[in-house]
C-alpha cells in the first residue's frame with residue numbers, strides 16, 4: 001500500500017560501499033522502490049560505481065550524475081564541496097552510519113523546515129533492535145536531530161524491503177514451468193538437470209564449500225549447484241579443475257556444478273525462486289531468500305569476536321519451526337556452515353565425514369523446511385515493507 005506523500009517529496013540516500021555488494025544492493029532496491037511505488041524524487045549518492053554496475057549493468061561508471069531507472073545517481077566522490085539549503089532533500093538517509101559530507105550537514109541545519117534525517121541501520125534479529133528503532137540523536141553542535149531506523153523481523157522494527165509486485169511476480173514465475181526452464185537454460189541448464197535438486201550458492205570465501213561438494217558428490221540424490229562467477233572461487237576452481245569462468249561446468253558423482261555470470265539484481269530473485277535450496281549471505285540476499293519462500297542456509301557476514309554467531313543464533317531462534325520438524329537439522333547445518341558449533345558439540349576430527357552426515361540430515365527434512373519457509377514468508381509479510389514504513393515514520397516527524 002502506498003503512503004500519502006507530497007508529490008514533490010525529495011530524498012537523498014547516501015551509500016558508502018564498504019566491501020561486497022550488500023550496501024549498494026540494499027540502497028539500490030530501496031531507491032527504486034521509493035521512486036516507483038511512492039513517487040519520491042530520489043538521489044542516490046554512491047561512492048563506488050564499479051560495484052554498483054555489477055548488480056545494475058546500466059550504470060555508467062564514468063558519469064558524475066546520471067538517471068538510472070528514474071533515480072538520480074550521484075557519484076559521491078568525496079567529503080568536500082559546498083552545499084546550500086536548496087541542495088538539501090526533504091528526507092536525508094545515511095545508510096549504515098556513513099558520514100555524509102560536512103557541508104551537506106551544515107546546509108541541512110540552515111533549512112527551514114529542517115529535513116528529516118535518518119540513519120538506516122543494518123539488519124539483525126536480536127531483540128535490542130526493538131528498543132533502539134526510531135530513537136532520536138541530537139547533533140552535538142547544530143540544531144539537527146537524526147533518528148535511527150532499523151530493519152527487522154517484528155512489528156516493532158522497520159520491517160524488510162519488499163516491492164509490492166514481488167509476490168505476484170514470484171507466483172507467476174513459479175506457475176510457468178516453461179519460463180523457469182527457459183530462464184535456467186540461459187545458464188546452460190539442460191532439461192535433464194531440471195530433475196536434480198537445484199541449489200544456488202552465494203557465500204563468503206571461508207565457507208566449507210569443498211566439504212559440501214564432496215558430500216553432494218557422494219550423496220544418493222543428483223544435485224545441480226548454480227554458483228555465480230567469483231563466489232567460492234577456490235573451491236569451485238578445485239572442483240572444476242579449471243578457472244571458474246561463467247559457463248564452466250563439471251559433474252562428479254551425484255553433483256554437477258555450473259558457473260553462472262554474476263546476474264543483475266532482478267534476475268537474482270528468479271534464480272532463488274527457481275532453486276529448491278538457496279545458500280545466501282550478508283543482508284540483502286538472505287532477505288530475498290526469505291521472500292523466495294524456499295529453504296535457505298545463511299552465511300552471515302563475519303564480525304570480530306564471533307559477534308556474528310550471536311546474530312545467527314538470534315535469527316535461527318526466531319525462524320525455528322514451532323512444530324520443530326526442520327529446525328534441528330537446519331540449525332545444525334547453518335551453525336556449522338558458519339563455523340559455529342551446535343550446543344554441546346565439539347569439533348570432530350574429520351570435517352569431510354561431518355558434512356557427509358550433515359547433508360543427509362538436512363536433506364531428510366527438506367519437505368518440512370519448505371513448509372516452514374512458506375509459513376515464515378507469510379509471517380514477515382504481516383509487518384509491512386521497509387520503504388512504506390520508513391516514509392510513514394518520516395511523515396510522523398514533520
Ligand code: TRH
Nearest residue numbers: 020021022025055228262263264265281282283284285
Ligand atoms: O555482498 P554481501 O556480502 O554484502 C554484505 C552485507 O550486506 C553485510 O551486511 C555488509 O555489512 C557487508 O556486505 C559489507 O551480501 P548481500 O547483502 O547479500 O548483497 C549481495 C547483493 O548482490 C544482493 O543485492 C544480491 C546481489 N546479487 C546479484 O545481483 N547478482 C548475483 O549474481 C548475486 C550472487 C548477488
